[in-house]
Amino acid sequence: LIVTRELTKVYAMGDVQVHALRSVSLTIRSGEYVAIMGPSGSGKSTLMNLLGCLDTPTSGAYYLLGEDVSTLNDNQLSEVRNRRIGFVFQTYNLLPRATALHNVQLPLLYAHRVSRAEARRRALDALQQVGLSDRAEHRPRELSGGQQQRVAIARALINNPDIILADEPTGNLDTQSGAEILALFDRLNELGHTVILVTHDHSVAARCKRVVQLLDGRVVSDELNNAS
Amino acid sequence: LIVTRELTKVYAMGDVQVHALRSVSLTIRSGEYVAIMGPSGSGKSTLMNLLGCLDTPTSGAYYLLGEDVSTLNDNQLSEVRNRRIGFVFQTYNLLPRATALHNVQLPLLYAHRVSRAEARRRALDALQQVGLSDRAEHRPRELSGGQQQRVAIARALINNPDIILADEPTGNLDTQSGAEILALFDRLNELGHTVILVTHDHSVAARCKRVVQLLDGRVVSDELNNAS
Ligand SMILES: Nc1ncnc2c1ncn2[C@@H]1O[C@H](COP(=O)(O)OP(=O)(O)OP(=O)(O)O)[C@@H](O)[C@H]1O
Numbered sequence: 001l002i003v004t005r006e007l008t009k010v011y012a013m014g015d016v017q018v019h020a021l022r023s024v025s026l027t028i029r030s031g032e033y034v035a036i037m038g039p040s041g042s043g044k045s046t047l048m049n050l051l052g053c054l055d056t057p058t059s060g061a062y063y064l065l066g067e068d069v070s071t072l073n074d075n076q077l078s079e080v081r082n083r084r085i086g087f088v089f090q091t092y093n094l095l096p097r098a099t100a101l102h103n104v105q106l107p108l109l110y111a112h113r114v115s116r117a118e119a120r121r122r123a124l125d126a127l128q129q130v131g132l133s134d135r136a137e138h139r140p141r142e143l144s145g146g147q148q149q150r151v152a153i154a155r156a157l158i159n160n161p162d163i164i165l166a167d168e169p170t171g172n173l174d175t176q177s178g179a180e181i182l183a184l185f186d187r188l189n190e191l192g193h194t195v196i197l198v199t200h201d202h203s204v205a206a207r208c209k210r211v212v213q214l215l216d217g218r219v220v221s222d223e224l225n226n227a228s
Numbered sequence: 229l230i231v232t233r234e235l236t237k238v239y240a241m242g243d244v245q246v247h248a249l250r251s252v253s254l255t256i257r258s259g260e261y262v263a264i265m266g267p268s269g270s271g272k273s274t275l276m277n278l279l280g281c282l283d284t285p286t287s288g289a290y291y292l293l294g295e296d297v298s299t300l301n302d303n304q305l306s307e308v309r310n311r312r313i314g315f316v317f318q319t320y321n322l323l324p325r326a327t328a329l330h331n332v333q334l335p336l337l338y339a340h341r342v343s344r345a346e347a348r349r350r351a352l353d354a355l356q357q358v359g360l361s362d363r364a365e366h367r368p369r370e371l372s373g374g375q376q377q378r379v380a381i382a383r384a385l386i387n388n389p390d391i392i393l394a395d396e397p398t399g400n401l402d403t404q405s406g407a408e409i410l411a412l413f414d415r416l417n418e419l420g421h422t423v424i425l426v427t428h429d430h431s432v433a434a435r436c437k438r439v440v441q442l443l444d445g446r447v448v449s450d451e452l453n454n455a456s
């Protein structure tokens with residue numbers, strides 16, 4: 001499903017080079033449940049942005065569903081991002097002037113495949129799944145941090161994507177709300193969705209079936225979770 | 229030091245009223261080390277914004293260092309915010325077009341009490357304390373989530389404030405970086421600073437001397453930590 005070959009990302013800052021990702025080669029099959037861990041600044045979000053086709057590598061290759069992503073044109077890339085991938089950003093990236101309901105509907109409206117009434121119905125359902133039915137009309141600045149995070153999660157799931165990429169999805173959630181979100185991801189994985197989570201929380205990683213550790217832009221460990 | 233009496237915050241959303249905080253009465257003495265916990269949406273950030281003089285209550289009173297905050301004029305309020313309180317926001321609130329170094333210096337330059345050279349020196353020192361000496365020239369979007377969080381922490385500490393209010397300061401940090409930040413807060417508390425942290429992490433709350441639990445905008449528990 002996902003194959004990266006020596007994926008590298010270097011940022012040039014004046015005469016200094018920041019090696020955010022160094023030659024990462026990973027294979028993730030359809031239906032896997034993977035946790036990506038590592039210190040702050042080790043390259044996790046950089047990797048997620050590349051896997052989500054939101055960024056392009058400096059060198060190396062990324063094959064998604066058998067296709068070399070670098071050969072896809074803009075329309076094909078945006079089709080993949082909208083229909084095959086659900087992305088939960090570390091900083092949510094909600095539209096500040098749209099309500100929670102509208103933010104969640106956006107991927108559906110963009111895909112042009114459901115009526116406005118159906119998009120609204122599905123968005124309300126997604127909000128209910130993350131415990132936010134009574135916050136549908138709030139705008140992001142009228143929501144708590146954890147509520148904004150949950151809106152971002154609902155939005156990522158609305159198109160029923162094959163692959164869910166979630167960057168620290170429980171970072172701002174208490175144990176109970178976090179457990180509800182993880183139970184949701186568990187269910188989606190049981191239904192066959194591929195789930196890749198970045199987390200700093202060992203108890204979150206323990207629920208995944210495989211843990212990949214990054215350090216300074218490299219993969220330093222890639223182990224199956226025996227406990228699960 | 230800090231006394232709130234029936235502090236209440238209600239948001240009017242059309243004909244619905246959101247009771248973010250309901251009649252919270254708390255006393256926090258100088259030098260205390262308090263953790264504030266509670267579910268997502270329970271009113272923690274709302275309370276922190278009131279304590280930090282960033283917002284005003286709908287009703288109730290807030291006495292800070294013996295003064296009724298509602299009687300202070302804008303200049304006095306901004307003086308308190310700048311010199312007595314260090315605030316780490318849940319969403320960092322860094323200036324997007326300023327470097328990490330400049331973001332950290334801002335409270336010092338605003339206080340007009342040190343030279344630019346001294347402000348720069350102290351900001352570099354603060355960045356070093358949070359492990360980011362080599363990221364001084366990066367702008368927020370050139371920093372990882374946890375690095376942005378640490379810049380926000382360094383900025384809150386630069387004026388050596390009496391009171392540190394930190395809203396989820398380790399939410400985006402791995403165990404190691406989080407431990408370094410908490411060790412920094414422990415040291416500041418030993419030096420006499422009052423530290424109030426919002427956290428969802430029980431292991432973070434365990435290091436504080438007192439834990440206040442919120443639920444639906446009310447204080448439901450307020451206990452000393454026997455372990456410490
Ligand atoms: N401007 C606003 N208008 C309407 N409701 C608001 C506004 N700001 C916050 N709220 C509501 O007030 C409640 C408390 O919000 P607050 O941000 O204090 O929660 P919190 O405890 O910090 O949550 P989290 O742990 O998710 O950060 C939430 O239910 C939120 O939806």
Ligand SMILES: Nc1ncnc2c1ncn2[C@@H]1O[C@H](COP(=O)(O)OP(=O)(O)OP(=O)(O)O)[C@@H](O)[C@H]1O
Nearest residue numbers: 011020040041042043044045046370372373374375
């Ligand atoms: N646009 C950029 N320009 C320069 N350096 C960058 C840029 N974006 C990221 N970096 C650097 O690349 C490194 C990896 O960043 P990344 O966001 O992937 O880390 P991360 O593992 O997600 O960290 P965290 O756990 O703190 O979110 C960091 O050291 C960061 O400073």
Ligand SMILES: [Mg+2]
Nearest residue numbers: 045090372373
């Ligand atoms: Mg990150």
Ligand SMILES: [Mg+2]
Nearest residue numbers: 144145273318
């Ligand atoms: Mg909050």
